[in-house]
Amino acid sequence: MASLITCPHCGQRPKEEFTIKGDAGLTRPAPDADADVWYDYVYLRDNPKGLHKEYWHHSSGCRRWLIVERDTVTHKVHSVADAALAELGGAA
Amino acid sequence: MPDLPTSKPALAGKAPLQGVQFAVEALPEGHLLQLMGPTTLDELRALFDTFGLGGSVIRAAGFRQWYVMGEAPLEPAALRGIAGALPRGVFLSDQSHGRVRIRVSGPRAAQVLARGTAVDLHGSQFPAGAAAMTLFGHIPVHLSRTGEAEFELTVLRSFAEALFGELEPFAA
Structure with a gap:
């Protein structure tokens, strides 16, 4: 587990300040998609070995949602970006 | 009606404490x-x-x-x-009635706060005027430096007594 996350707004903080909110690589299915597709989206998760993108919420800091790209083997954090700003195409 | 709730500050009755090189004080709820x-x-x-x-x-x-x-x-x-x-x-x-301010000061203030927060409080990283949202132990606080050896903690009202209680022993 990565123990230090460099929040784009707050700087380097310990993981205790964050809440991990899951895989950031999922795409929400269409509302009328098959039940199997929805079941997969809601319940089934990969457990990747290596690079992994996750949503992290800086819940005890700036309260921004971040996208953390980290390596589950080496624990190295490759990038941290503000999720909303990344979505809008702006730099965090 | 003696059983009606009365409005009083969250840290009412907590006198300012002055210890060795460390002081803690509840600020007025303005x-x-x-x-x-x-x-x-x-x-x-x-x-x-x-x-x-x-x-x-x-x-x-x-x-x-x-x-x-x-x-x-x-x-x-x-x-x-x-x-x-x-x-x-x-x-x-x-948030006037939702959050409470506590001032800590003294040459040992940064050292005491460093026990609870991961923010680097060295003068070069966190100078007077700097502010950060962070944790003090398990309590979310807004921490700001108001002077070389003076800090202010803003905390949710319901955590105010617990936070004050955590700081009290250092000012004993």
Whole structure:
């Protein structure tokens, strides 16, 4: 587990300040998609070995949602970006 | 009716404590406003000056978030006036009764706070005027440095007594 996350707004903080909110690589299915597709989206998760993108919420800091790209083997954090700003195409 | 709830400060009855090179003190519950939105410190400063709140301090509290704090209570009419004059997209939440300020000071203040928070409190990283949202132990706080050896902690009202209690032994 990565123990230090460099929040784009707050700087380097310990993981205790964050809440991990899951895989950031999922795409929400269409509302009328098959039940199997929805079941997969809601319940089934990969457990990747290596690079992994996750949503992290800086819940005890700036309260921004971040996208953390980290390596589950080496624990190295490759990038941290503000999720909303990344979505809008702006730099965090 | 003796059983009616009465309004009193969260840290009522907590006297300021002065220990060896460390002091802790509950600040008066005046006004404390939280602002969010695409604005700047300068713009907010100008706005609050026009409402006669030049004495209130404005501190950053994360991306596009600020706290405006002062020791005088704010009348509801004044609050409505400010809320109506905010720049487009900026929102205000009155936290005057929701958050409490505690001042810690003394040459040992940074050392004591470092026991609870992961923020680097060295003068070169966190100079006077700096502010951060962080954790003190398990309690979320807004931490700001008001002087070389003086800090202010803003904490949710329901955590105020616990936080004060954690700091008390250091000022004994």
